[in-house]
Amino acid sequence: MSTARETHHGQTTPEAMVGGVVRLVSLPEVCLRVSEMLEDPLTTAKDLGKVIGRDTGLTARLLKIVNSAFYGFPSRIETVSRAVTVIGMRELRGLVLAASAIEAFSRVSIDVLNMAHFWRHSVYCGVVAQILASRCRVLHGERLFVAGLLHDIGKLIIANKKPDIAVEVMRAATEEEALDFEVEQRLMGFDHAELGGLLLEQWKMPESLCDAVRFHHAPQHAKSNMLDASLIHIANVFTCIAELGLDIESSLQPIEDYAWQTSGLHPDIMHEVLAEAGPRFTDALEAILPRSYLS
Numbered sequence: 001m002s003t004a005r006e007t008h009h010g011q012t013t014p015e016a017m018v019g020g021v022v023r024l025v026s027l028p029e030v031c032l033r034v035s036e037m038l039e040d041p042l043t044t045a046k047d048l049g050k051v052i053g054r055d056t057g058l059t060a061r062l063l064k065i066v067n068s069a070f071y072g073f074p075s076r077i078e079t080v081s082r083a084v085t086v087i088g089m090r091e092l093r094g095l096v097l098a099a100s101a102i103e104a105f106s107r108v109s110i111d112v113l114n115m116a117h118f119w120r121h122s123v124y125c126g127v128v129a130q131i132l133a134s135r136c137r138v139l140h141g142e143r144l145f146v147a148g149l150l151h152d153i154g155k156l157i158i159a160n161k162k163p164d165i166a167v168e169v170m171r172a173a174t175e176e177e178a179l180d181f182e183v184e185q186r187l188m189g190f191d192h193a194e195l196g197g198l199l200l201e202q203w204k205m206p207e208s209l210c211d212a213v214r215f216h217h218a219p220q221h222a223k224s225n226m227l228d229a230s231l232i233h234i235a236n237v238f239t240c241i242a243e244l245g246l247d248i249e250s251s252l253q254p255i256e257d258y259a260w261q262t263s264g265l266h267p268d269i270m271h272e273v274l275a276e277a278g279p280r281f282t283d284a285l286e287a288i289l290p291r292s293y294l295s
Helices: 002-006 014-024 029-037 045-052 056-066 080-087 089-106 115-135 142-149 153-161 163-175 180-188 192-202 207-214 226-244 257-263 267-288
Strands: none
Touching: 014 153, 014 192, 029 045, 029 089, 045 056, 045 080, 045 089, 056 080, 056 089, 056 267, 080 089, 089 142, 089 153, 089 267, 115 142, 115 226, 115 267, 142 207, 142 226, 153 163, 153 192, 163 180, 180 192, 192 207, 207 226, 226 257, 226 267
């Protein structure tokens, strides 16, 4: 299959594009180490605190997030090990990944995308996904915030490796009222969702996160983690609707029936979810994004 894709419009394979970016945009060693440690049931909050504490920049970003209004803890949290105790190990892994990924891509030349808009869309999608997860009573639903935050990370790969295609996708999506991932598939033979899933795989992230990102435009194709993929699919469409001031019937991308069936949710919840997302989005934005993206 990959040989066929290599010759598609003279483009490269998704594996080659992601391989080029992995060399350019690497997660800090501590992020990968934290992910490995969480697979060991004997890992303690103190162990994680020690490892993360070796990266002073990451430590500062994490403490900023956990002390923000997004979490709203009554007293200040001064150490990473205390943060782990308060928010939990799984959520901490997500925050380490989120903070690391935003920081990693901030050092990459991407001239064809409005990065402030990109990350605002991503944060909003993360907030909506977490709210949807709570409506479904998903266990450890905080992972959906991270999946929503990183769902479009493949677009950054295209913008960095193939800026001419990124520009053409934006043009076609606007002029033809086409869906960006469909234009990408037409031009390259694959799309940003596949690239994002591959990148997270290369970064050795949990399968549930890789699947949620890879299948967020087509949750019906996920072989496992179907609920996560469905929730990110719904959250992404809700986010686009909120950004454009549309209603659910006039959205360019319809929400797949499969996603409603898998999640057990109903379209009627949209206005309620978006009303809840507003203030949480403001808090999350201030907590997660560097100031350069907030201006």
